[in-house]
Amino acid sequence: MPAADTLDRIDLQLLAELQRQGRLSNAELAERVHLSPSACLRRVQRLERGGVIAGYRAEVDPERIGLGLTAFVRIRLNHHDAAAVADFAGSVNDWDEVVACHALTGDMDYLLQVVAADLEHFSSFLLDRVLARPGVGDVNSSFVLRTVKAMRGLPLPAG
Template identity: 50%
Template sequence: MPKCELDAIDRRIVTELQTNARLSNIELASKIGLSPSPCLRRVRRLEQDGYIDGYRASLRRGRIGLGFSAFLGIKINGHANEQALTFEKTVVAMPEVVACHLVSGDVDYLLEIVVPELEDYQRFLVDKLLNLPIVREVRSSIAIQTLKAGAPLPLSHLASP
């Protein structure tokens, strides 16, 4: 397991920010029991050290017209070559792809894609993904209902014994 150097206060900061990244520094400081200046220094250090990757609004997909989600298992021809790297860069740049994982098992990559509806998925699949020469096979699973997505990361494993 990679070494994580977050003390108890840092863990409280990231826990609070995962729950509500719009907290002002004064509100955050109050919640974790620090004065604003040291709180802000800690947040900036967490950002600089790469613990905090960014801040973004979490949107309801259906409300913005992206009600169709699918998970795609992708098999490619070859892994350790320039084509595989090109595939990764191309897929990561596609706005419909909201997650991309290199995985072990029956497929090589697992993608999560969001589009407005089935016809848009068909266009994405045929016009974009299957046009990539390295793609050998695509297995699709369509989300019927999303029960949980974009949840805060669990941090209990970081607690001091």
């Protein structure tokens, strides 16, 4: 698996181009990074095999598919033993509304990014699923008013 310190300038250029436009043909990608198509394909395949490129997906606009509400939900668990943490993590992975979940340091244990159709859908999700989970001690929600910057790729180290 390539480590960050084994990625050269060309690898970083490939990653930058693919983060900008993941559907580039191999020929166009090769041209942009000044490689032959065969050398470009070998490098991309190496990055995929090594897990540096974790996958490809379409970026879907949530509002255009009826998901007009985004919220961040901070959760504190009552217990932090391995079983309680595993149980909560298992539940989170079953909740389609949760598009990201992060374990935190500080006064809350988890931060969930939740998308829902509307406030009614969110309320149902929160009351019927999150608060119904045993071990959930405290929940605090904040609603997104406007997205100023969304993830468009990772900052890559200088090559």
